[in-house]
Amino acid sequence: MPALFLDRDGTINVDTSYPSDPADIVLRPEMLPVIRTANLVGLPAIIVSNQSGIARGYFGWSEFAAVNGRLLELLEAEKCQLDLVLACAYHSSGTGILAAGDHPMRKPNPGMLLHARDLLGLDMGRSIIVGDKADDMEAGRRAGLRDGWHVGSKFNRKSGDVAFVEHKLITGNDHRRLCDLIAGLGRA
Structure with a gap:
């Protein structure tokens, strides 16, 4: 079964720069x-989110959980459900064991996506990712996803990997095209 991978901050919710208050x-x-x-x-809807604010000491896992809980409440009120939330706190500017810039789980590496694949038995070749940063698109490409939808991107492009296509996600038409794609994946 394919999945919808989503970045969190800047994609599902407005990015307030290291959100720690629900x-x-x-x-x-x-x-x-x-x-x-x-x-x-x-289709499973899965958050894959870098959370370097934890590594940097701006907030802890409990604050992350509270923010995420609020996000889930707001989504539920809108009749939207997430199936899995994965977060990576590793960052090169972190402290202690979290001081790792190129950790396999940290996007642009595909670790979180591959972990979700293993947990849920996902078909990565038919899955898509939506995110607001190039690292989201690169993680999707490295994980073998079909498409990436870049929030705020002004162009469509193919990466060097012809199997991965990056799409813009700016206008209402772009969002309708994405919904149509998701609906088609669910019927296939």
């Missing part, structure tokens, strides 16, 4: 139909 979480409304479509057709 009260600051605001959903990006244009992403709600995308998640809802995945839910309706039975």
Whole structure:
């Protein structure tokens, strides 16, 4: 079964730069139909999120969990459900054991996506990722995903890997095209 991979901050919610207060979480409304479509057709919706604020000491796992809990509450109120949340706190500017810049789980590396594949038995060649950074797209490409949808990107392009296509996600038409793709993956 394919999946919908989603970055969190800047993709599902407005990026407030290292969010650590649940009260600051605001959903990006244009992403709600995308998640809802995945839910309706039975595709797992999975967050894969770098969280360097933990490594840098800006907040801890409990604050991350509280912010994530608020995000899940807001999504549930909009009839959207996430199936799995994976986060990587490793960063080169971190301290202690979290001081690792090129950790296999940290995007652009594909570790979180591959872990989700192993947990849920996913078909990566038919899966897609939505994110707001080049690292999200690169993680998707390295994991063997079919498509990447770049929030705010002004162009469509193929990477050097012809199997991975990066799409723009700016306008309402772009979001409708993404919802149609997800619906098609659920029927296949």
